[in-house]
Amino acid sequence: MESSGSANKKDEIEGYEDDKSRTRIIALAVREAVAVAFGVNDADWNAACRSIIQNDLLTTTEKSTIIALLNQKKQINEKKEVN
Numbered sequence: 001m002e003s004s005g006s007a008n009k010k011d012e013i014e015g016y017e018d019d020k021s022r023t024r025i026i027a028l029a030v031r032e033a034v035a036v037a038f039g040v041n042d043a044d045w046n047a048a049c050r051s052i053i054q055n056d057l058l059t060t061t062e063k064s065t066i067i068a069l070l071n072q073k074k075q076i077n078e079k080k081e082v083n
Contacts, residue, residue, distance in 0.1 A: 025057045030066055037070060045074045 029052060037048035052058065052066050 026062055026066070029055050029058055029062075030069075033066065033070060037073070045070065 033048040033052050036051055037045050048070055049067050052063050052070070055063070058066070
């Protein structure tokens with residue numbers, strides 16, 4: 001039984017490393033999209049969304065979530081510009 005306990009612990013550690021890697025991949029994708037969206041020129045939200053959609057390292061759910069957050073930020077910025 002002890003060996004199965006240590007095997008479970010090893011799986012947990014590997015799972016944690018996988019989560020850390022996923023987090024890093026997502027963070028880099030978001031950083032890239034935000035840099036595009038808030039570029040030196042005008043905000044280019046469509047290009048930011050395209051960069052997320054074209055990122056093959058992200059899952060469909062991750063892409064959808066990031067794009068939804070970008071769109072929410074876009075709407076907030078548009079409201080600020082109107083006021």
